[in-house]
Amino acid sequence: MIVGAGASALMLASSLDRKKYEKICLIDSNPKVGSKIKVSGGAKCNITNELVTNENYLGDRNFVKEILEKYSKDDLLKFLNTNGVFPKINPKIVKGTYFCNSSSDVIDMFLKLTTHIKKHLDTKVLEIVFNKTYKIKTTRNIIESKKVVIASGGLSFPVLGATSIAFDTAIKFGHTVEKLEPALVGFTVQKDQFWFKNLSGISTYVNTFIEGRKFEGSFLFAHKGCSGPVILTSSLYWKKGKMAIDFLPNKNIEEFLKSNKKISSALPFAKRFTEEFLKSIDLEDKAISSLNKEEKEKLSILKFYEFSPAGNFGYTKAEVTRGGINTDEINHDTFESLNQKGLYFIGECLNITGELGGFNFQIAFAQANICAKELNRL
Ligand SMILES: Cc1cc2nc3c(=O)[nH]c(=O)nc-3n(C[C@H](O)[C@H](O)[C@H](O)COP(=O)(O)OP(=O)(O)OC[C@H]3O[C@@H](n4cnc5c(N)ncnc54)[C@H](O)[C@@H]3O)c2cc1C
Secondary structure (H helix, E strand, O other), X not given: OEEOOOHHHHHHHHHOOOOOOOOOEEEOOOOOOOHHHXXXXXXXXXXXXXXOOHHHEEEOHHHHHHHHHHOOHHHHHHHHXXXXXXXXXXXXXXXXXXXXXXXXXXXXXXXXXXXXXXXXXXXXXXXXXXXXXXXXXXXXXXXXEOOEEEOOOOOOOHHHOOOOHHHHHHHHOOXXXXXXXXXXXXXXXXXXXXXXXXXXXXXXXXXXXXXOEEEEEEEEEEOOEEEOHHHHHHHHHOXXXXXXXXXXXXXXXXXXXXXXXXXXXXXXXXXXXXXXXXXXXXXXXXXXXXXXXXXXXHHHHHHOEEEOXXXXXXXXXXXXXXXXXXXXXXXXXXXXXXXXXXXXXXXXXXXXXXXXXXXHHHHXXXXXXXXXXXXXXX
């Protein structure tokens, strides 16, 4: 029995030995399979990344390394190509990203590979109990099984079916769940950054500095604060403290301050951005050559604009859930619970979370494939 019919569940179901597991079924509260795959990557599914390493993940990086060695991005691409899906590198948003022609291609591929598997859709799992066998209580019936693989994802995007069933079940069987938080998500801001809101819709290329890491990419001013790819990735590492933005990446501030132009003419930003920024630091738009030392210092914060986000946009907007089931309590070769025989956890419910850029599908598919190989061996 597989709880979920999302990314990892579909890969698992597609990779299990048909003869051995002819009676398995998928259970999902959604009316269709692969709801997150469908919306991912702007409906073009950013499925993996050319540059994937264990450094792109939070969680036990040694375990991530093992997983990626057993099932690499090349293995995933080979599997996709063999089954008629041909993702292409498109580094427009994040370096090394592979996008599909359409997310539907991935879903159609999985549907073809799982025609033999029974799917209980529109069926929400309410509780899993164990008494000699597993009893999966759903909104329709009780399904009995000798083994259960929980592939029900995290808490992000409840509108696409996310529930806490993986974590509730894990806790029930004695597992620890590392703190769950929305990640790959935009930030809300404090009063000093309310000027961001006035620029909603404007984007600019920046570097961010967070928890000793540096990221580059597009920064989007948003109605609630800030977002965009570079902020989503930064959010994975944010721990309620300060972060900084370099609004002038690859530009030397000393050179810029030697300019004879007016500030607004010298800055490479949309006019509205310059206006709001200058207002926020209480500086008039005038010739850079006329600025005194203090004014030059004020302007220089464009190179290192430090602020503490107020919070984030929450699970309704977060692409993933950071935290999850402690991977020390899971058999690293099989994904079986070390506490409970016959119970497996794969996918985003585990405490492994990737950056933006195809890293989360890569790890979910890899875990599913490894788990399937072990189940096929039994
Ligand atoms: C908007 C958005 C865009 C994204 N884009 C990308 C991208 O381009 N690239 C990338 O790598 N990652 C992307 N992600 C992240 C990626 O989708 C997830 O990390 C990945 O799908 C996790 O796979 P999973 O199998 O663990 O869970 P999911 O794919 O989330 O599957 C879990 C399934 O379990 C079902 N379920 C949950 N609870 C129950 C229950 N109680 N009963 C029955 N069914 C249940 C859900 O309905 C769901 O179908 C995106 C996420 C979002 C929200």
